Structures are given as structure tokens and as C-alpha cells.
Amino acid sequence: MRRALDLLSQYAEYHRDRRNIVTHFVGVPMIVFAVGVLLARPSFAVGGLTLTPAWIVFVPTVLWYLSRGNLVLGACVSVAVGVLLLLAQQVAGGSISNWLTWGIGFFALGWVIQFLGHWYEGKKPAFVDDIVGLLVGPMFVTAEAMFMLGWNKPLLDEIERRAGPTHIRDMAHPA
Template identity: 45%
Template structure:
């Protein structure tokens, strides 16, 4: 399995334009939310716990993120846990409300993503490697941390491989 830095650096090579990264701050979380909404509708009772496909995805992704990094894994667990809680509120909504929210948010999220990749001039990372679908949310959390001054060592290691985020030149 690739390391945290290898995963982030590979993903980052597709995301060096600051406008693309900015669209990911919005698009990726709402795509994750939409998938959790769509997977939250059906459940099986196991020992008194309503186990949904959304919960299974949450647990599997949490294990993946914790294997990469305890700190980032904890951040992802908290964020995805909050998204799972929001998504689960749609499980009991009418079919139209549940499906409309899930599909509608999904489409909006991907439109935002493709706008970002238009600025980047590159296809999304998952086109070349499906693991990009799992790394995208982690990338957003890491980039937000970098902006807040956290994870400087990780940021330096990622940028040593992927290069720095491009600065936009302002015409005077």
C-alpha cells in the first residue's frame, strides 16, 4: 500500500491550480455527502444496529484513512461521521426527497469539480487511478490543513514530489 505522502502527492499532481483546489473544497464534500445520502436508505439490523451501505462505506474508508495516518484518519473519521449523520436524516424522507437530494447534490458536486479541472487543464485523478475517489476527500482535508499552517512536513514532502501550488499571476 502506498504511504500517505505517496497517495497525496499522486493526487496533487492533478491539482496544482489554486482555483481547482478551491472548487474541491466545495465539490468533494458535497459529493461525499450525496453518496452517503444515496447509500443511507436501506438497512439491515445487526445486533440492534441499523447497518446501511453508507455505514459500511464509512467504516471501510475510516480503516483505509487510519492505515495511512492516525492524525489524518481521525480528522477524516470526524468529518465523514458528521456527513454520515447529515446523510442519515434523508433515509426516512420520501423517496422523491431522498433521491432528489442525493442525485441533485451529486450532480452539483461534479459540475463544481469539472469547473475546477477546466482551470487545471487536466482530467480528474480518478480517471487514471480509481483510488483517487478515496484520496480526494483526504486531499481536501490535507490542503485545508496546509492553508491553516498544519502538516508542514507532509506539505513539504508532497510538494517535493508534485510541485508547489501554482500562483496566479495578476496583470497590472
């Protein structure tokens, strides 16, 4: 069981260019939203609740985030993902073409934005080497947003000690 610090530090090694980090603030939520849209069908009622595959997947995902050794971060990323899933449920209820357009469209555009960021970075996405990176992405974006608000400077300092500081990569003279 890898802890949040280790997961975030490993993920950060693939995300040091500030332009890449910015693209993740757009692309990661788009992808999470799209997955929520695509997993919004079928729906079924259980004890007065409407369940979808999205909510069934959400429960173990929340448990995973909360078990990474940083309860505040785990709770915040769980809330962020939950909000995206709630929004996704709202657009997934129309026609099949509407459902697929929102889901596939946001998924594809989100990945285009992600790959643009990794072009700036000059590195492949983290999930290529570790599939868990797909879960760490939302945690990373949430942590970065919280760091910008002044949360947990010691955690940020340790991540930067391990992965290095952020920078703007010189595209004319790549390392």
C-alpha cells in the same frame, strides 16, 4: 499499500491550480454527502443499531484511511466523512423522491463543480488514471484544510517538492 504521502503527492499533481483546489473544498464534500444519502437505504436494525449500506462501506473506508501511515490525517478525514454521512442520514429518511433529489442532486452538482475546477487546471481528474483517487479526494481536502491551519508543514513541503507549488494557471496562454 501506498502511504498518505505518496497518495497525496500523486493526487496533488492533478491539483496545482488554486481555483481547482477551492472547487474541491465544495465539490468533494458534496459528492461524499450525496453518496451517503444514496447509500442510506435500505436501513435495518442489528443489535439496537440502525445500519445502512453507507455505514457498512464506512467501516472499511475508515480502516483504509487509518492504515495509510498518518494516523492524525486518517482520523481527521474519517471524522469528516462520518459527519457528512450523519448529515446525509438526516435528509435520506423522507420520501423516495426527496431521497433521490438530495442524493442525485448533490452528486451531479458536486461533479459539475469538480469538472469546473479541472477546466481551470487544464487536466483530467486524478481518478481517471487511478480509481483510488476517489478515496484520496476527501483525504486531500482534509489535508489541505489542516495545512491551512498550520498542521504538518514538512508533509506539505514534501508534497510540493514532488508535485510543485500551487499557482493560478494562465487561461490565455495554457502550457
